[in-house]
Amino acid sequence: MTYPLRKVLHKPESSGRMLKWAVELGQFDLEYMPRTAIKGQALADFLLEFDSEIDGKALVAVHPSPPEEVLEEFPHPWWVLHVDGIVNNGGAGAGIVLVSLEGHHLMSAIHFKFYATNNYAEYEALINGLKISLEMGVRNLIAKSDSELVVNQVNGGFQARGPRTELYLRCAQCLIGRFREVRLECVP
Incomplete structure (x- = not known):
């Protein structure tokens, strides 16, 4: 089973460190999958987390600016x-x-x-x-x-x-x- 890593604790800087990480994480049967669209993923996570509070309301209102008197x-x-x-x-x-x-x-x-x-x-x-x-x-x-x-x-x-x-x-x-x-x- 593969899980995307959500949190990077330390960014490996050399192949020696990468090997150490592989040994450490090997016992958990995890496979690394790079996350390329972190901004989109963060928005999706946000929407899922607060989905029950939104109740069909739009995050961005799509209507013209109200008149100055309003x-x-x-x-x-x-x-x-x-x-x-x-x-x-x-x-x-x-x-x-x-x-x-x-x-x-x-x-x-x-x-x-x-x-x-x-x-x-x-x-x-x-x-x-x-x-x-x-x-x-x-x-x-x-x-x-x-x-x-x-x-x-x-x-x-x-x-x-x-x-x-x-x-x-x-x-x-x-x-x-x-x-x-x-x-x-x-x-x-």
Whole structure:
């Protein structure tokens, strides 16, 4: 009788090890059959395991997307975005952490290959964090930054001075406009 091996404990690396495995498994009268379609097999195993819970329901709904007014009826979860820019002797960079409602963390670190001041690094962190959030399909966002200047400029409390700062401000506001709702908060 032949059984496909479901779990590989150790991948043999040489013919000597293969012989040892053959001796070890020989007492069980097993025959090795390679599994070529592991992805398809994993899906089939999953379906069999949860077959009683599915009760004829499809795993993937096959219907067009609901209209926008239907989507508005359902509350969208609030995600939290933590951003921080840094400049030191080693260069400039940004740290970004996007936290879902369930507590999953998506972390990103960016090293800038251009000159940046502390404020530019903070803006870069915010802008890249907003871009990542949009790519993840986030609709409602609470963004937290330790830069009082950037938070107040984006929220409209402070004026942006200088052409580069104004470009950063417009870019951040343009990205924020693509969300359903964004709250930008300053944290210590």
